[in-house]
Amino acid sequence: MLFATLTDVTLTHTDRLFALSGRARRMPRSPIRKLVPLADAAKARGTKVYHLNIGQPDIETPACMRDRLKQMDARVLEYSPSAGTPEFLRSLQRYYERRLGISLELNQVLATTGGSEAILFSLIACADQGDDLMVVEPFYANYIAFATMAGLNIVPVTSRGRDGFHLPPREVWEATMTPRSRVVILCNPNNPTGTVYTREELDVVAGFCRDHGLFLISDEVYREFVYDGRRAISALELHGCEDFAIVVDSLSKRYSACGIRLGSLVTRNPEIYDACLRMAQGRLSPPGLAQFIAIGADALGEEYTRDVVAEYQRRRDVLFEGLTAIPGVFLQKPEGAFYCVAKLPVDDAEHFAAWLLTDFQHQGATVMVAPANGFYASPLGVSEVRIAYVLNVADLRTSIRILDTALRKYSG
Amino acid sequence: MLFATLTDVTLTHTDRLFALSGRARRMPRSPIRKLVPLADAAKARGTKVYHLNIGQPDIETPACMRDRLKQMDARVLEYSPSAGTPEFLRSLQRYYERRLGISLELNQVLATTGGSEAILFSLIACADQGDDLMVVEPFYANYIAFATMAGLNIVPVTSRGRDGFHLPPREVWEATMTPRSRVVILCNPNNPTGTVYTREELDVVAGFCRDHGLFLISDEVYREFVYDGRRAISALELHGCEDFAIVVDSLSKRYSACGIRLGSLVTRNPEIYDACLRMAQGRLSPPGLAQFIAIGADALGEEYTRDVVAEYQRRRDVLFEGLTAIPGVFLQKPEGAFYCVAKLPVDDAEHFAAWLLTDFQHQGATVMVAPANGFYASPLGVSEVRIAYVLNVADLRTSIRILDTALRKYSG
Numbered sequence: 063m064l065f066a067t068l069t070d071v072t073l074t075h076t077d078r079l080f081a082l083s084g085r086a087r088r089m090p091r092s093p094i095r096k097l098v099p100l101a102d103a104a105k106a107r108g109t110k111v112y113h114l115n116i117g118q119p120d121i122e123t124p125a126c127m128r129d130r131l132k133q134m135d136a137r138v139l140e141y142s143p144s145a146g147t148p149e150f151l152r153s154l155q156r157y158y159e160r161r162l163g164i165s166l167e168l169n170q171v172l173a174t175t176g177g178s179e180a181i182l183f184s185l186i187a188c189a190d191q192g193d194d195l196m197v198v199e200p201f202y203a204n205y206i207a208f209a210t211m212a213g214l215n216i217v218p219v220t221s222r223g224r225d226g227f228h229l230p231p232r233e234v235w236e237a238t239m240t241p242r243s244r245v246v247i248l249c250n251p252n253n254p255t256g257t258v259y260t261r262e263e264l265d266v267v268a269g270f271c272r273d274h275g276l277f278l279i280s281d282e283v284y285r286e287f288v289y290d291g292r293r294a295i296s297a298l299e300l301h302g303c304e305d306f307a308i309v310v311d312s313l314s315k316r317y318s319a320c321g322i323r324l325g326s327l328v329t330r331n332p333e334i335y336d337a338c339l340r341m342a343q344g345r346l347s348p349p350g351l352a353q354f355i356a357i358g359a360d361a362l363g364e365e366y367t368r369d370v371v372a373e374y375q376r377r378r379d380v381l382f383e384g385l386t387a388i389p390g391v392f393l394q395k396p397e398g399a400f401y402c403v404a405k406l407p408v409d410d411a412e413h414f415a416a417w418l419l420t421d422f423q424h425q426g427a428t429v430m431v432a433p434a435n436g437f438y439a440s441p442l443g444v445s446e447v448r449i450a451y452v453l454n455v456a457d458l459r460t461s462i463r464i465l466d467t468a469l470r471k472y473s474g
Numbered sequence: 475m476l477f478a479t480l481t482d483v484t485l486t487h488t489d490r491l492f493a494l495s496g497r498a499r500r501m502p503r504s505p506i507r508k509l510v511p512l513a514d515a516a517k518a519r520g521t522k523v524y525h526l527n528i529g530q531p532d533i534e535t536p537a538c539m540r541d542r543l544k545q546m547d548a549r550v551l552e553y554s555p556s557a558g559t560p561e562f563l564r565s566l567q568r569y570y571e572r573r574l575g576i577s578l579e580l581n582q583v584l585a586t587t588g589g590s591e592a593i594l595f596s597l598i599a600c601a602d603q604g605d606d607l608m609v610v611e612p613f614y615a616n617y618i619a620f621a622t623m624a625g626l627n628i629v630p631v632t633s634r635g636r637d638g639f640h641l642p643p644r645e646v647w648e649a650t651m652t653p654r655s656r657v658v659i660l661c662n663p664n665n666p667t668g669t670v671y672t673r674e675e676l677d678v679v680a681g682f683c684r685d686h687g688l689f690l691i692s693d694e695v696y697r698e699f700v701y702d703g704r705r706a707i708s709a710l711e712l713h714g715c716e717d718f719a720i721v722v723d724s725l726s727k728r729y730s731a732c733g734i735r736l737g738s739l740v741t742r743n744p745e746i747y748d749a750c751l752r753m754a755q756g757r758l759s760p761p762g763l764a765q766f767i768a769i770g771a772d773a774l775g776e777e778y779t780r781d782v783v784a785e786y787q788r789r790r791d792v793l794f795e796g797l798t799a800i801p802g803v804f805l806q807k808p809e810g811a812f813y814c815v816a817k818l819p820v821d822d823a824e825h826f827a828a829w830l831l832t833d834f835q836h837q838g839a840t841v842m843v844a845p846a847n848g849f850y851a852s853p854l855g856v857s858e859v860r861i862a863y864v865l866n867v868a869d870l871r872t873s874i875r876i877l878d879t880a881l882r883k884y885s886g
Contacts, residue, residue, distance in 0.1 A: 079687030080718050083656075086599040086749035095556070095755055123551045131543045131763070139535045139733040144507070175587050175735065178757035187498040191603040191625050207756025213603050213625055244495075275491030306492050321551040321762030323587065337498035343507055344619025345590035350733030351543070351763040 089210050093203045093436020094448075100419035101430050110427040111419070112461040114449045117253065117400060121318040121370055127358035134354055142347040145339055146173025146326075150353040153360055154326055161285075162296050172327045172338055173348040177283045177312035178204070180327035181247075184308045185212040187337040188277040189244035196238065196246045198229060200403055200437035200446075202253045202281065217243060218439035223405055223446070226394035227255035229263040235270045246271055249281040251294050254437050254448040255403045256378075256396025258288050261295045268300045268307075277334075278303065283312040283325070284399040286367050289375040292397055304330040313352075315400075317359055318370075322352035374400050377451040377458055384462035385449075388469060401450050403434050403443070407469060411435070411447050414472055424467045427460070501622050505615045505848020506860075512831035513842050522839040523831070524873040529665065529812060529862045533730040533782055539770035546766055554762045556754040558585025558738075562765040565772055566738055573697070574708050584739045584750055585760040589695045589724035590616070592739035593659075596720045597624040599749040600689040601656035608650065608658045610641060612815055612849035612858075614665045614693065629655060630851035635817055635858070638806035639667035641675040647682045657689040658682075663696040663706050666849050666860040667815045668790075668808025670700050673707045680712045680719075689746070690715065695724040695737070696811040698779050701787040704809055716742040725764075727812075729771055730782075734764035786812050789863040789870055796874035797861075800881060812863050815846050815855070819881060823847070823859045826884055836879045839872070 094115055101111050145151065154171050158164050174180040181204075189195065191213030197205055199218040209216050219238050221227040229248075246267060251258045271278045280297035288294050297307040312325035329335050342348075378396055385391050390407025408414040412433035422428055434446035451458060506527055513523050557563065566583050570576050586592040593616075601607065603625030609617055611630040621628050631650050633639040641660075658679060663670045683690045692709035700706050709719040724737035741747050754760075790808055797803050802819025820826040824845035834840055846858035863870060 082745050082749055083602045089752040091752055092755040118553055122549045131546050134543050137534045139731045141530055141732045186623055190495045204756045211598055319551045320553045323761045333494050337494055340501040340503055343504040344616045349735045349761040
């Protein structure tokens with residue numbers, strides 16, 4: 063008995079030597095990227111892989127932004143102010159004025175390193191370690207990484223494919239809330255579902271947050287991408303949310319400039335702004351070259367977004383028609399962003415997604431999809447995949463044909 | 475009594491409504507930037523302000539890096555791999571081989587958004603909320619911001635000006651360590667003190683970490699900046715530290731490119747690398763334009779660093795001679811980086827630093843310095859300031875004259 067106890071102590075001690083933190087061990091691998099080694103192996107075998115798994119648009123970054131690189135004549139690539147350069151912040155001010163009809167002060171907008179940093183800053187500002195973050199599932203999978211970094215637990219509020227992944231009614235929010243719930247994060251238009259929330263459903267969540275004193279983080283990085291004449295409602299436009307709404311935004315998708323890592327955090331709550339600014343001071347400044355070229359976007363007219371959206375709507379139509387024609391595949395018509403979550407006639411979509419890369423090819427090609435279970439906190443989505451439609455129409459048609467053929471051959 | 479209890483409960487409830495997190499409230503304002511409003515007011519009055527407070531080098535970013543902006547012909551500014559582009563990682567590999575004589579695998583080097591992100595990733599990977607971080611004080615003030623974001627408590631290990639801010643002996647480390655100490659962070663060459671640690675003193679800390687199973691984060695962003703023929707020893711070169719050393723690095727100072735926000739995290743511990751990679755996947759990718767121009771640095775010969783260092787050594791000499799000639803000012807000769815911590819003949823350096831901006835000018839000019847108390851976790855450094863010598867020699871001479879005059883007039 064004494065010996066056992068000593069052994070235990072020794073083990074515990076050894077165990078702590080150079081042991082990773084618990085949160086490091088819990089940090090998930092990206093569900094979008096974890097099948098990458100299998101895809102690499104397929105490509106090495108000479109199989110062409112159509113990527114339906116990642117949201118990297120193939121649309122060109124506007125020339126008026128890229129051309130600014132040639133005009134850069136600073137001889138010292140200096141730190142920018144922690145909040146962002148005045149030029150970039152004013153450009154964002156003009157964008158929100160033009161796009162949402164909203165006047166923002168310069169100290170309500172913070173330039174961030176992508177939308178990612180805006181999410182991390184918001185979570186840390188709104189909640190403490192051990193607090194709960196309410197998230198509508200399926201959700202952008204990287205929310206788990208940010209929540210883990212911030213030490214927050216995810217409390218999922220489930221949306222259902224049969225409802226087109228629209229938001230559940232207030233009673234579900236009430237029933238799901240915990241004593242440690244401090245903050246709600248919504249993604250609208252939604253990644254991964256492609257759902258665009260109506261003003262009415264957003265008002266329900268806003269009312270829920272208001273009544274319980276919860277912060278509302280609204281991730282609106284797909285704001286431009288809405289179809290069939292829809293309009294994405296920003297949390298900045300909702301009535302009476304000034305005290306608790308934080309908008310996460312990004313230039314990545316808006317201008318097909320994912321690699322520049324530039325985003326913004328917008329809030330009218332001066333305390334939240336100030337806390338995020340202090341975090342921003344800690345990391346000194348957001349990327350400078352990105353801010354320099356970003357203001358080139360001021361030259362873009364309405365037609366830029368209209369044309370890009372028309373192209374995505376075409377793709378959405380091709381994808382939706384193609385997928386619904388496959389026996390056993392179910393999805394509602396996506397309303398925005400450039401993703402959908404489709405239910406497949408398979409028991410285990412993760413196994414199927416791996417099989418597509420390891421055991422299948424059709425005329426020398428296959429497709430890569432993201433298993434949807436990684437987008438849920440609950441054990442749901444096992445038969446679902448997320449599909450991104452960032453390929454051109456011809457490639458998309460080929461991909462759907464491959465998927466159709468694969469599903470007929472697959473018996474998993 | 476009942477009434478009092480109810481009031482308490484009500485207050486507690488109200489208090490929690492839309493309340494910032496505790497860590498957001500604790501997040502410090504940058505001690506380097508908090509006097510900025512006073513400096514702005516001085517400039518608005520027409521006073522010229524010499525900035526001795528910030529470490530923004532005036533040296534040009536090498537043309538071979540800037541020129542690459544003109545060669546950028548990608549039409550889509552895409553995400554890069556989360557770990558960094560292969561080209562940039564190979565460039566870093568070559569740098570460490572050339573500079574430190576060390577061969578690193580590609581999966582031991584992670585591209586990060588500045589050294590800042592490498593620090594945050596390391597802290598989160600090595601320690602959990604509530605754990606202790608041992609830091610030699612005075613320290614880079616933003617460590618407090620990162621520790622607060624990561625939920626870690628700072629346990630200061632004090633270095634003394636009379637010892638040239640060299641590391642204390644092992645018994646001080648042993649006496650300072652707590653049961654929750656998980657990780658040590660060193661900055662070498664040191665910001666803010668300008669001290670360059672010897673191999674012997676680094677070996678003491680490494681031995682201490684090894685014996686207690688603590689991770690060692692070595693912030694080496696000033697590696698190139700060492701004077702009088704010194705060489706900065708990297709934690710990668712220390713014997714037997716493979717399992718627990720993590721190097722934080724940055725291109726900001728090395729190539730005077732602070733604004734591009736590009737750094738790296740280097741570790742031979744595969745678990746730490748993997749945990750940091752999963753965090754990196756969460757934020758998708760490091761800045762792409764920065765990685766594209768960074769590989770231009772491959773064209774730089776030895777003479778680039780030699781010339782830059784010679785220029786800083788000249789400035790260091792001017793500063794050291796000038797400051798030590800002022801009655802009551804004390805500092806040891808800085809050995810590296812481009813900072814020093816000097817003791818001034820004042821009771822409250824923060825008051826003096828503010829007074830320089832609000833109540834003093836000499837021939838239409840004044841100087842801005844960073845009060846050193848913000849670089850300590852203990853209540854120390856109240857008579858000390860951090861001075862950055864990133865101005866040219868003429869401006870530096872003028873700044874010293876102004877400081878001398880100010881100290882004679884000041885009676886705080």
